[in-house]
């Protein structure tokens with residue numbers, strides 16, 4: 001579809017809204033982004049916090065297609081594997097992939113958002129209205145009402161259409177659901193999170209292995225840390241909301257200090273301000289959004305977290321949102337009306353976003369518990385070995401999700417389930433890789449796993 005002369009309103013100028021604006025403008029559309037926050041290009045992140053995200057092949061591929069990767073790649077810090085910290089203070093790096101370029105990257109969330117907005121707003125037909133909050137949507141009259149938060153005035157914007165990239169708590173989604181136009185539910189996780197800081201060492205040095213995602217798995221909870229460009233790490237503590245070791249139970253400075261010192265002594269030693277940070281910063285809540293139907297005729301459609309927010313344990317939320325933008329662009333190629341675009345988009349994406357939602361929830365258990373289990377580690381090593389021996393049929397599930405944008409999430413989930421059974425069977429009586437029966441592995445893989453499509457390698461930086 002050629003969008004020349006069309007005007008599209010995008011609610012939400014987060015990563016999804018900003019990338020979408022770039023892609024729509026390329027097709028000739030005039031795009032107006034509305035966001036309730038102040039302009040993030042003017043000054044620091046509103047929270048003053050340094051939050052970072054893991055970016056993998058799906059996100060990188062989307063940024064490359066949109067022509068934005070060159071502006072962002074300097075800010076990416078590679079992470080070659082998970083560095084697992086045991087309670088006794090020992091630790092080891094478990095590589096994510098088999099090949100040197102199979103890495104994921106840490107990126108500052110505010111920097112990424114800023115760069116995307118800068119690129120979008122350099123385009124001639126994109127404009128942004130910050131401090132404009134979407135408050136009402138009248139789908140029959142095709143009007144969205146925003147409040148200009150600086151002046152207090154309400155403004156009406158035609159939905160021709162409105163693309164709602166207004167995040168996990170989407171006003172648009174809730175309104176569509178309240179009117180019975182779609183079905184939607186939000187499933188909160190019993191666990192929340194808190195961001196803490198591991199400051200840089202002297203001369204902006206890194207006080208732990210730089211190119212790793214650090215994990216302190218402790219069964220019912222965990223701490224993770226991702227590197228920043230300036231030598232610091234952003235750590236995130238994931239903990240139940242209530243119960244014996246929980247955000248509710250850590251209600252004094254002493255209790256917080258004792259909990260961190262007992263469970264994460266090595267990390268605690270690197271976080272001099274963690275008790276004050278813990279008390280000062282809000283506890284974040286996590287959940288999954290399931291929505292059935294993402295659009296109202298040709299008037300409005302949900303995209304990104306607004307349509308399918310997921311828990312962060314696979315590091316795929318934003319990657320998945322960026323993949324949405326690419327898929328919407330493909331649907332524009334194949335359609336002649338917005339309604340057709342939205343129908344195709346939902347048909348192709350929903351099964352995949354449901355699949356990554358499921359894998360993200362499963363990964364919480366893997367990160368907080370299984371990575372410390374020797375049997376699991378053997379199976380991880382075996383998965384990489386089987387990929388080396390049978391690359392056309394066997395790719396570890398983590399690698400399919402993180403390094404192969406050509407493999408849809410649904411296929412990764414389904415193949416992963418077969419592979420997981422296979423790994424359990426092949427390691428049942430083996431304590432090391434040398435003890436695995438590879439002739440049996442070959443027979444089973446041939447009969448149970450179909451040939452993979454031809455794959456290009458990871459998107460090059």
Ligand SMILES: Cc1cc2nc3c(=O)[nH]c(=O)nc-3n(C[C@H](O)[C@H](O)[C@H](O)COP(=O)(O)OP(=O)(O)OC[C@H]3O[C@@H](n4cnc5c(N)ncnc54)[C@H](O)[C@@H]3O)c2cc1C
Pocket residue numbers: 011012013014015016017034035036037052053054055132133134135165166167168170171193236284303304305306312314315316317318319320321
């Ligand atoms: C703790 C945590 C860790 C994460 N880690 C990763 C990771 O490692 N890798 C990864 O890929 N993903 C990660 N994610 C997920 C990722 O942050 C989200 O998937 C991504 O930010 C979604 O982008 P979005 O633009 O759709 O929504 P958002 O980033 O939520 O942006 C929505 C925008 O809409 C605006 N808005 C909201 N309501 C209104 C309104 N009524 N009117 C106007 N504007 C409005 C907001 O101000 C915001 O700018 C993580 C998430 C969390 C919570």
